[in-house]
Amino acid sequence: MELELGFDRAAYWARSGDLLQEFELLSAKVGAEADRDVLGRDAVVVRDRAVQLLVAAGRIVVDPRERLRDRPRPRRGHGLRRRVLVEADHLRDVDARELRDLVRTLTRERIAPRAAEIDASHEFPWDVVELFREQGIFGLLFDEEAGGTGTGTLLALVAIEEVSKVCATSGVILAVQELGSLGIKLAATDEQKARWLPQLASGEWLPAYALTEPGSGSDSAAMRTEARREGDEYVLNGGKRFITNAGVASLYVVFAKTDPEAGHAGISAFVVEADTPGFRLGSKERKMGIRGTTGYELVFEDARVPACDGHTDAT
Numbered sequence: 001m002e003l004e005l006g007f008d009r010a011a012y013w014a015r016s017g018d019l020l021q022e023f024e025l026l027s028a029k030v031g032a033e034a035d036r037d038v039l040g041r042d043a044v045v046v047r048d049r050a051v052q053l054l055v056a057a058g059r060i061v062v063d064p065r066e067r068l069r070d071r072p073r074p075r076r077g078h079g080l081r082r083r084v085l086v087e088a089d090h091l092r093d094v095d096a097r098e099l100r101d102l103v104r105t106l107t108r109e110r111i112a113p114r115a116a117e118i119d120a121s122h123e124f125p126w127d128v129v130e131l132f133r134e135q136g137i138f139g140l141l142f143d144e145e146a147g148g149t150g151t152g153t154l155l156a157l158v159a160i161e162e163v164s165k166v167c168a169t170s171g172v173i174l175a176v177q178e179l180g181s182l183g184i185k186l187a188a189t190d191e192q193k194a195r196w197l198p199q200l201a202s203g204e205w206l207p208a209y210a211l212t213e214p215g216s217g218s219d220s221a222a223m224r225t226e227a228r229r230e231g232d233e234y235v236l237n238g239g240k241r242f243i244t245n246a247g248v249a250s251l252y253v254v255f256a257k258t259d260p261e262a263g264h265a266g267i268s269a270f271v272v273e274a275d276t277p278g279f280r281l282g283s284k285e286r287k288m289g290i291r292g293t294t295g296y297e298l299v300f301e302d303a304r305v306p307a308c309d310g311h312t313d314a315t
């Protein structure tokens with residue numbers, strides 16, 4: 001497919017940087033039929049790949065009021081690609097190979113130059129979170145009903161793999177978005193899903209997954225944290241450790257024993273929002289690598305969360 005982009009109608013604009021130079025670079029990489037001379041006129045014909053890459057990298061924003069004047073040539077799959085471009089909703093319609101290229105371009109341009117600094121500084125990279133939010137990358141981990149792309153596990157893994165190649169901390173941010181959301185996806189009620197999943201799919205909220213304790217790792221049944229039912233609430237007491245995203249998460253999926261005699265079967269998961277009274281962070285975990293991720297102990301001292309009947313047994 002080829003696109004005729006009308007420069008004169010301001011159908012797109014550069015968000016930052018030197019669009020022309022960047023365009024040429026990408027065009028050369030993907031073999032697009034465009035060069036500076038063509039770009040100098042008031043319209044340009046380019047092959048779709050370069051445009052897709054620029055859209056994905058956030059360099060071109062397609063203005064829905066000024067639809068691109070496209071001139072599709074009859075080609076297999078062209079319908080999908082056209083939607084990708086004109087709706088700027090690119091991630092819903094790409095296949096694994098295309099997604100790999102899109103994420104690769106994004107990470108090499110925007111994350112790789114920061115990776116060493118992120119690890120050396122021990123600081124959580126909120127700018128990377130913001131990038132994932134802007135580009136809809138968190139949405140790859142969620143179904144469409146939750147506001148995600150609904151594109152499945154393979155594409156999510158492809159994205160995590162590409163990000164991790166340039167920055168392990170940034171890869172962990174995506175992986176923990178899934179890990180921390182999984183309990184809600186699997187076992188929450190519809191009401192709970194509606195409350196939390198869209199905020200997780202957009203990346204507005206980051207989650208944490210809290211299973212490990214000082215005395216229980218692989219053997220999770222040895223956990224000591226307990227949740228006691230009191231009327232319409234559960235009251236949590238105990239502690240967790242090694243919890244990734246602690247301190248940056250808005251919600252924590254916390255595992256606790258509701259029936260200590262029942263071993264694994266006596267464990268339930270609770271969503272504890274970060275501002276829950278009785279919940280606080282303990283000591284910071286010191287790490288040898290992947291140091292931009294955060295890790296803390298968690299402390300629960302009569303932390304109260306609303307009881308919710310009707311959830312699913314996801315064991």
Ligand SMILES: Cc1cc2nc3c(=O)[nH]c(=O)nc-3n(C[C@H](O)[C@H](O)[C@H](O)COP(=O)(O)OP(=O)(O)OC[C@H]3O[C@@H](n4cnc5c(N)ncnc54)[C@H](O)[C@@H]3O)c2cc1C
Binds near residue numbers: 208210211217245287
């Ligand atoms: C950087 C980092 C981030 C983490 N993030 C999180 C998080 O976000 N949330 C969370 O809940 N946890 C987190 N953890 C904890 C992690 O999941 C645990 O470290 C892991 O489950 C192993 O538990 P453990 O360290 O207590 O080791 P143990 O369970 O004590 O195991 C020690 C060793 O014994 C072996 N072993 C254990 N049981 C057996 C057995 N029955 N037979 C033979 N060998 C056995 C293990 O394979 C291992 O080699 C994190 C840990 C780290 C280091």
